[in-house]
Amino acid sequence: MRSTSSNRTLWALVDCNNFFASCERLFRPDLANRPVIVLSSNDGCVVARSNEAKALGIGMGEPEFKVRPLLRRHTVAVFSSNFALYGDISARVMRTMESLVPHVEQYSIDEAFIPLTGPLAANADELAGTLRKRVAGWTSIVTSIGLGTTRTLAKLASDAAKKSGGVLRLEAGTAGTDAMLAQTPVGEVWGIGRRSVEKLRLRGILTAKNLRDADDGKTRKLLSIAGLHTALELRGISCVSRTEIPASRRTMVSSRSFGQRVTDKEHLAEALAMHAANVGERLRREKLLCGAITVHIRTSRYGQGPFYDETTQIGLPFPTASTKDLIRATREGLESIFRPGFSYAKAGIMLFDLISRNALQGSLAEAVAPGADAKRRDRELMRVLDAANRKFGRGALRFAAEGGADAPWQASRSKRSPHWTTVWEDLLLVR
Numbered sequence: 001m002r003s004t005s006s007n008r009t010l011w012a013l014v015d016c017n018n019f020f021a022s023c024e025r026l027f028r029p030d031l032a033n034r035p036v037i038v039l040s041s042n043d044g045c046v047v048a049r050s051n052e053a054k055a056l057g058i059g060m061g062e063p064e065f066k067v068r069p070l071l072r073r074h075t076v077a078v079f080s081s082n083f084a085l086y087g088d089i090s091a092r093v094m095r096t097m098e099s100l101v102p103h104v105e106q107y108s109i110d111e112a113f114i115p116l117t118g119p120l121a122a123n124a125d126e127l128a129g130t131l132r133k134r135v136a137g138w139t140s141i142v143t144s145i146g147l148g149t150t151r152t153l154a155k156l157a158s159d160a161a162k163k164s165g166g167v168l169r170l171e172a173g174t175a176g177t178d179a180m181l182a183q184t185p186v187g188e189v190w191g192i193g194r195r196s197v198e199k200l201r202l203r204g205i206l207t208a209k210n211l212r213d214a215d216d217g218k219t220r221k222l223l224s225i226a227g228l229h230t231a232l233e234l235r236g237i238s239c240v241s242r243t244e245i246p247a248s249r250r251t252m253v254s255s256r257s258f259g260q261r262v263t264d265k266e267h268l269a270e271a272l273a274m275h276a277a278n279v280g281e282r283l284r285r286e287k288l289l290c291g292a293i294t295v296h297i298r299t300s301r302y303g304q305g306p307f308y309d310e311t312t313q314i315g316l317p318f319p320t321a322s323t324k325d326l327i328r329a330t331r332e333g334l335e336s337i338f339r340p341g342f343s344y345a346k347a348g349i350m351l352f353d354l355i356s357r358n359a360l361q362g363s364l365a366e367a368v369a370p371g372a373d374a375k376r377r378d379r380e381l382m383r384v385l386d387a388a389n390r391k392f393g394r395g396a397l398r399f400a401a402e403g404g405a406d407a408p409w410q411a412s413r414s415k416r417s418p419h420w421t422t423v424w425e426d427l428l429l430v431r
């Protein structure tokens, strides 16, 4: 049963399977059938598992010492995180997809949303197959693709696609989708966190279907506007915009193609500083700190001139959510990978090793760490910055390092609709 009209956007969510573990295997064919796991940056916990490792019962996020006997018994290949490698492979996967579709919205290191309209939407299943084949062929990374009439449905579909041949489609109003939503615990719905699950449970809302069918007023009261948007998305009504996409739990990405080609290092530095400000704000909103960052710059694969594509990792001395620290790190990364004489088409950053701020704040380790006073002042500065930008609109207050809104690297946004719901200046005036 197909009901996609050609004027509606269909969303594809492409997700790389077991991404970090798959990256580790790329250059190690001897590991093809061996269980593989990747540990967090201090080798503390398991952050990625191959299918074989999952089958052994090794849990996501489990401390390494707890599973050590299991690792030995089954000769599991254990890797420390290599974020520069993952960042680079991620960029290749995204670039490969860009060779088939006009827009790729990278969501996390191993996931991207792709809006499909017109003929692309009409032939979505075929296109999804082609995308999977090309990504596997060009990068050796296996993907799962979810198709849905909203981003939330596409995200759910991609989770299910892992067990059903790689591509799955969820369209609101079909019996298949109803059955699937009835089986899905509400906590597995995109954007529904642990605290929301608890609130919903008390109201008897246990499955995705329960949430979809709940009373709008109640949902809004319980979970605020973002929760209501999620419920509407489960009904097939698109309302999650790019700026309110919930952060991924493991990694955070900000990257974008430039409006025009960029050759000047200072312009690249500005673009990277803008990305740093963007993810810094998201980190603070989600009460997270990041432990490592990668910087990525590249030319266009199809433009004239020589091709250049480089990713580097910068360690952060202490987990941080400060835009200042992030800008400093992007500058350091840029200095190490910038080569003059290229026409750059894209720059971006990724954050890794995200941890909850509460896990660290107020700890003795933090209080006695070098520069504790400076850190406190910095946190206060960020609080003021965020408050001002919430009140007066994104970018109202920003670092000089970010450059101006008319810089050549700024994406052309002439077709962008106003931020109706998130920026004061864009609110509709009713007279």
Ligand SMILES: [Mg+2]
Pocket (backbone or CB within 6 Å): 015, 016, 017, 018, 019, 110
């Ligand atoms: Mg994945």
